[in-house]
Amino acid sequence: MTKTVLFSAPEASWQNYKPYLDDLFEKAGLDINLVLETDAPQDVDYIIYAPNGPVKDFAPFTNVKLVQSLWAGVETALTNKTLTQPLARMVDPGMSEGMADYVVGHVMRHHLGTALHVAAKPGEWLSHWAPPLARNRTVGFLGIGALGLYCAHKTAKQGFNVVGWSRTLKADDVVKCYAGKDGLRDVLAQSDILVLLLPDTPETTNMINADSIAQMKDGAAIINPGRGPLIDDTALLKGLDSGKLSGATLDVFRVEPLPANDPYWIHPKVLVTPHIASETRLETSAAVVVENIGRGEAGQSFLHLVDRKAGY
Numbered sequence: 516m517t518k519t520v521l522f523s524a525p526e527a528s529w530q531n532y533k534p535y536l537d538d539l540f541e542k543a544g545l546d547i548n549l550v551l552e553t554d555a556p557q558d559v560d561y562i563i564y565a566p567n568g569p570v571k572d573f574a575p576f577t578n579v580k581l582v583q584s585l586w587a588g589v590e591t592a593l594t595n596k597t598l599t600q601p602l603a604r605m606v607d608p609g610m611s612e613g614m615a616d617y618v619v620g621h622v623m624r625h626h627l628g629t630a631l632h633v634a635a636k637p638g639e640w641l642s643h644w645a646p647p648l649a650r651n652r653t654v655g656f657l658g659i660g661a662l663g664l665y666c667a668h669k670t671a672k673q674g675f676n677v678v679g680w681s682r683t684l685k686a687d688d689v690v691k692c693y694a695g696k697d698g699l700r701d702v703l704a705q706s707d708i709l710v711l712l713l714p715d716t717p718e719t720t721n722m723i724n725a726d727s728i729a730q731m732k733d734g735a736a737i738i739n740p741g742r743g744p745l746i747d748d749t750a751l752l753k754g755l756d757s758g759k760l761s762g763a764t765l766d767v768f769r770v771e772p773l774p775a776n777d778p779y780w781i782h783p784k785v786l787v788t789p790h791i792a793s794e795t796r797l798e799t800s801a802a803v804v805v806e807n808i809g810r811g812e813a814g815q816s817f818l819h820l821v822d823r824k825a826g827y
């Protein structure tokens with residue numbers, strides 16, 4: 516029997532996804548009618564979803580087995596109280612690759628002290644400082660889920676010592692893993708460069724605050740491609756101004772686009788990037804969508820389901 520899959524993401528992405536999805540559904544032996552709109556919400560079996568797409572009220576979709584998000588972060592989706600159907604977040608290998616490019620690139624920038632040389636005035640010959648070896652530096656990851664762990668492995672490949680912190684204790688051959696309050700203290704105290712890849716939940720809000728910054732190494736740097744609310748901005752600016760922290764690379768903010776008068780824009784120790792650390796990639800994410808719908812049709816459990824209680 517033909518199943519109906521509603522694509523509820525901005526129409527521009529429909530042009531890109533439609534041929535890929537149709538082809539992959541066929542190759543997977545799935546009989547799917549992929550539609551951009553419907554007059555019969557009760558007949559829809561699956562929804563491919565982005566929070567900036569047209570569907571805002573999920574209540575009429577009474578037979579939907581899965582809402583598959585195209586976004587990795589689900590904090591916006593979880594504010595929609597009509598969305599009570601099972602929700603899967605996007606875990607996209609292409610997105611992980613892109614995130615690792617961003618993280619490794621900016622880890623190297625902080626490691627090499629690149630900002631110092633970019634800011635040097637003509638004739639300012641800063642030869643008194645050369646970077647230590649990567650193996651004598653520790654990069655800490657707060658969040659070692661799909662993205663954090665992948666990025667931690669890529670960072671370790673550059674020679675860095677890598678530690679990671681998560682809600683539940685992990686075991687990994689490459690990354691030394693920590694959990695809990697004591698674990699957080701250990702990771703903060705060891706890290707020369709700290710990468711934030713936590714989701715935005717009530718528990719992670721202001722994870723980086725005056726207390727946690729005080730526990731960090733003198734001269735440490737922060738890279739935040741996670742979410743803006745992970746950082747207490749006033750505390751970070753104080754940490755940078757006092758010299759406690761050497762720099763910050765920030766991709767995500769409480770308000771986006773970051774307003775032109777925000778102090779981060781002109782802070783000499785801050786690099787602002789406009790929420791471009793990584794994005795969902797067409798080919799790899801389409802394969803994830805088809806796999807999950809295929810699992811539903813085969814009566815298997817869905818991958819990457821959101822734990823609504825945990826908030827991610």
Ligand code: NDP
Pocket residue numbers: 587588589605606610657658659660661662663680681682683684712713714715716718719740741742766767790791792793794827
């Ligand atoms: P995952 O859900 O796979 O991983 C989240 C990690 O954070 C897990 O290790 C989880 O622990 C940990 N965590 C969650 N809550 C807590 C807590 N209270 N205390 C300690 N650890 C916690 O997410 P992803 O890796 O796929 O994505 C991470 C985030 O990256 C997304 O939520 C999104 O906000 C952001 N992102 C940013 C992008 C950008 O372009 N800037 C692009 C894509 C994503 P555990 O392993 O125990 O569950």
